[in-house]
Amino acid sequence: MFVAKYTKELLVAAALIFVIAGGVVGVLGLPLGIDFTGGALTEVTYSERPEKSSVESALPREQLGEFSLRQTESDTGRSGYILRTRDLTEDERIGIDEILTTAGTDGSVDRYTSIGPVIGQELMRKAMWAIGGVALIIVLYVAFAFRGVSWPVSSWKYGLITIVALIHDVLVPTAVFSVLGVLLGAEADVLFVMALLAILGYSVNDTIVVFDRVRENLVQWRQEKKEKKDTGEETITYILTKPFDEIVGTSVQQTLARSINTSLTTLLAITALYIFGGDVTQNFALMLMAGVIAGTYSSLCIANPLLIYLGRNAGETST
Amino acid sequence: MSAQKPERKSTKPAEESSETEGIIRAFHALAVVVLGLALGFFVYSSTANDTSRFPFKLGLDLAGGSHLVYQADVSDIRPEEVPELMQVLKEVIERRVNIFGVSEPIVQVETSSFVTDETEHRLVVELPGVTDVEEAVAEIGRTPLLEFKLVDQSVLAGQQAQEQLEASASGTGAQIGNVRVNDQAVATGTDAAYIDTGLTGRYLNRAELQFGQGSGGLSNEPIVAIEFNDEGADLFEEITRENVGESLAIFLDGELMSAPTINEPIAGGSAIIQGNFSPDEARDLVQNLNFGALPVPIELESTQTIGASLGANILERGITAGAIGLSLVLVFMLLWYRLPGVVASLALLIYTLAMLALFKLIPVTLTAAGLAGFILSVGMAVDANVLVFERMKEEYRNGATSREAARNGFTRAWPAIRDGNFTSIISAVILFWFGTSLVKGFALVFGMGVLVSMISALLVTRTLLLSLPVTQQKEGTVTAKLTDSGLQR
Numbered sequence: 052m053f054v055a056k057y058t059k060e061l062l063v064a065a066a067l068i069f070v071i072a073g074g075v076v077g078v079l080g081l082p083l084g085i086d087f088t089g090g091a092l093t094e095v096t097y098s099e100r101p102e103k104s105s106v107e108s109a110l111p112r113e114q115l116g117e118f119s120l121r122q123t124e125s126d127t128g129r130s131g132y133i134l135r136t137r138d139l140t141e142d143e144r145i146g147i148d149e150i151l152t153t154a155g156t157d158g159s160v161d162r163y164t165s166i167g168p169v170i171g172q173e174l175m176r177k178a179m180w181a182i183g184g185v186a187l188i189i190v191l192y193v194a195f196a197f198r199g200v201s202w203p204v205s206s207w208k209y210g211l212i213t214i215v216a217l218i219h220d221v222l223v224p225t226a227v228f229s230v231l232g233v234l235l236g237a238e239a240d241v242l243f244v245m246a247l248l249a250i251l252g253y254s255v256n257d258t259i260v261v262f263d264r265v266r267e268n269l270v271q272w273r274q275e276k277k278e279k280k281d282t283g284e285e286t287i288t289y290i291l292t293k294p295f296d297e298i299v300g301t302s303v304q305q306t307l308a309r310s311i312n313t314s315l316t317t318l319l320a321i322t323a324l325y326i327f328g329g330d331v332t333q334n335f336a337l338m339l340m341a342g343v344i345a346g347t348y349s350s351l352c353i354a355n356p357l358l359i360y361l362g363r364n365a366g367e368t369s370t
Numbered sequence: 371m372s373a374q375k376p377e378r379k380s381t382k383p384a385e386e387s388s389e390t391e392g393i394i395r396a397f398h399a400l401a402v403v404v405l406g407l408a409l410g411f412f413v414y415s416s417t418a419n420d421t422s423r424f425p426f427k428l429g430l431d432l433a434g435g436s437h438l439v440y441q442a443d444v445s446d447i448r449p450e451e452v453p454e455l456m457q458v459l460k461e462v463i464e465r466r467v468n469i470f471g472v473s474e475p476i477v478q479v480e481t482s483s484f485v486t487d488e489t490e491h492r493l494v495v496e497l498p499g500v501t502d503v504e505e506a507v508a509e510i511g512r513t514p515l516l517e518f519k520l521v522d523q524s525v526l527a528g529q530q531a532q533e534q535l536e537a538s539a540s541g542t543g544a545q546i547g548n549v550r551v552n553d554q555a556v557a558t559g560t561d562a563a564y565i566d567t568g569l570t571g572r573y574l575n576r577a578e579l580q581f582g583q584g585s586g587g588l589s590n591e592p593i594v595a596i597e598f599n600d601e602g603a604d605l606f607e608e609i610t611r612e613n614v615g616e617s618l619a620i621f622l623d624g625e626l627m628s629a630p631t632i633n634e635p636i637a638g639g640s641a642i643i644q645g646n647f648s649p650d651e652a653r654d655l656v657q658n659l660n661f662g663a664l665p666v667p668i669e670l671e672s673t674q675t676i677g678a679s680l681g682a683n684i685l686e687r688g689i690t691a692g693a694i695g696l697s698l699v700l701v702f703m704l705l706w707y708r709l710p711g712v713v714a715s716l717a718l719l720i721y722t723l724a725m726l727a728l729f730k731l732i733p734v735t736l737t738a739a740g741l742a743g744f745i746l747s748v749g750m751a752v753d754a755n756v757l758v759f760e761r762m763k764e765e766y767r768n769g770a771t772s773r774e775a776a777r778n779g780f781t782r783a784w785p786a787i788r789d790g791n792f793t794s795i796i797s798a799v800i801l802f803w804f805g806t807s808l809v810k811g812f813a814l815v816f817g818m819g820v821l822v823s824m825i826s827a828l829l830v831t832r833t834l835l836l837s838l839p840v841t842q843q844k845e846g847t848v849t850a851k852l853t854d855s856g857l858q859r
Contacts, residue, residue, distance in 0.1 A: 160675075327691035
């Protein structure tokens with residue numbers, strides 16, 4: 052009943068979340084990694100890390116153009132720098148490697164990635180298509196799966212609500228990532244897009260779980276009323292034996308344990324990944340955590356109030 | 371109760387039939403447990419044993435190595451020939467990479483798909499264990515690009531005239547500009563003076579080191595004799611027949627080697643490249659040509675190297691995270707769902723073992739992202755179980771026996787399970803299409819995880835659940851309490 056009672060408040064809260072998250076992304080921006088912009092990333096570690104200024108002065112500034120040097124602690128206990136530059140030719144790379152490794156004690160290049168600008172742009176385009184494609188198919192599928200209960204809310208509206216929930220589920224982790232970008236210098240890379248796509252596919256699970264129960268209850272608590280029209284055709288209209296709000300509210304209550312538990316188990320696994328996994332996948336794990344939490348919240352407190360709102364004025368009820 | 375069953379028969383057959391049922395059920399349950407043990411044994415032994423036929427296949431970012439992407443310039447090639455040429459390119463580079471002694475190098479053609487403006491043709495070279503990418507790139511760079519072009523005499527003459535003018539004017543401070551020959555501006559650049567014939571190294575059969583018999587001058591000069599394949603020989607004959615008296619320039623890696631005059635049409639497809647080679651240079655060239663000449667020019671577009679120790683470290687952490695994640699989920703299931711939770715835990719363990727076995731058998735190349743996907747799927751694998759259990763709890767609290775509740779739980783929960791997993795699979799399919807090999811690894815693991823978890827829920831959980839002792843909530847025994855789940859209302 053919680054959902055039914057506080058429909059208005061929850062909708063307002065949802066709108067607020069959208070505004071805040073959208074604002075964060077708009078203001079802080081989403082830092083793009085070299086996977087999208089092209090460029091080169093060299094990670095060099097030392098047993099004793101030299102001063103940042105001495106490394107910077109050793110690099111051929113003119114030839115290199117803009118570059119950024121960031122401190123890093125490697126998993127293996129050594130510390131070093133991550134150098135981000137435009138993409139380098141082989142000879143340039145060899146030269147830079149030389150400069151970097153001799154700048155400190157026992158230096159070695161642990162990781163090097165160079166992406167040409169064409170590949171970068173292509174990746175960006177593919178990412179947009181992929182995200183759009185997944186969202187579209189999901190919405191179509193939901194509309195299709197719920198075609199049997201297109202009253203009092205038509206099945207494509209279920210799809211619409213799913214879109215709203217999806218946007219929320221993608222926006223909130225992205226906002227989290229924007230914050231990470233400012234705080235930790237995190238950059239969006241292929242893993243970021245992967246996390247978004249995984250969240251898309253997963254978070255709609257939750258929404259479907261509740262909608263499924265609504266569907267079941269709707270069938271249970273409606274009565275058919277057959278009318279013969281003047282033309283001799285038979286039409287079937289439905290009357291609900293319980294107000295729509297209550298049906299949805301009860302459905303939510305019944306499925307509360309399911310929703311929370313499925314998200315909880317996934318969260319447990321991902322938290323383990325975040326804490327104990329390597330730093331390559333750390334941001335990925337954090338985004339997934341945000342996504343799972345956002346997904347649960349959106350299924351319970353956004354999708355259902357919306358459903359109630361849309362169904363409120365449709366259809367008769369009789370007690 | 372089925373209407374066909376006779377009402378008051380003697381109890382014995384009824385008992386027997388339920389006994390047989392019971393035995394069958396127990397048998398199924400046992401079979402499941404044995405399957406689990408077998409999987410466990412397989413995974414353990416093939417991991418512990420270094421020489422096993424089914425080791426885990428580790429991707430570059432876990433094993434360390436280099437990942438190179440070359441862009442092929444197919445602008446001069448007819449579209450229908452491109453796939454074949456890309457294959458030739460792959461083979462040529464593969465041969466080169468193999469002399470490197472890398473274990474299991476991967477050379478693949480990659481064509482980017484329809485959403486971009488132009489189709490890009492790329493060659494991806496993966497060298498596990500090679501962390502000094504310099505040598506690899508240099509070696510690949512040694513693949514020669516051989517081109518035969520006709521000389522456009524008028525353009526060439528114009529260019530030479532311009533150069534002479536500029537040379538004679540250089541001391542005087544005068545500037546030469548706007549030179550016109552036969553009232554046409556002189557085209558600039560080496561490309562303008564040479565016309566592509568389409569005859570390139572792709573038609574090469576073999577090359578041989580010879581010492582020149584010396585036509586008018588140096589004898590014993592090292593030269594490279596090349597032999598074209600049939601197609602090439604025909605093309606060569608055509609070119610020489612149609613252009614008697616013209617010069618045919620031979621370019622090696624973009625550099626002009628020589629431009630002999632065509633005296634007569636040459637059949638048989640043999641030609642000679644001379645360019646003041648030293649014996650060593652000529653020998654190298656012959657060797658390189660015999661490994662294969664590039665059918666199309668290529669350019670290194672992106673490089674990625676991961677140090678081996680970093681890779682091993684990532685792997686170790688991934689495994690730790692996975693083990694801890696698995697344990698957390700197991701503990702939760704046991705605490706919340708108690709007796710059914712034991713069933714779910716077994717199902718989860720079998721799921722994990724099944725996935726690991728599949729990784730080995732298919733085999734699936736594991737990357738850092740793939741590991742993350744696997745851990746994610748472990749958390750999701752219990753979802754189906756949770757859905758069923760929650761349903762079961764409802765039925766149970768409404769008075770059904772535990773077995774009925776279990777059965778109904780499955781039937782009622784199935785639509786939600788099916789729809790939910792379907793969307794996850796869609797995500798995985800699109801991820802697979804979208805991705806580089808890194809993303810493909812994740813998508814494959816994710817998708818497999820969803821499928822296998824559905825199967826494990828149906829097969830394992832259902833079987834074991836139905837073999838649990840039958841109780842009812844109102845009985846209030848320990849078993850009854852254990853079959854209930856969650857908090858008391």
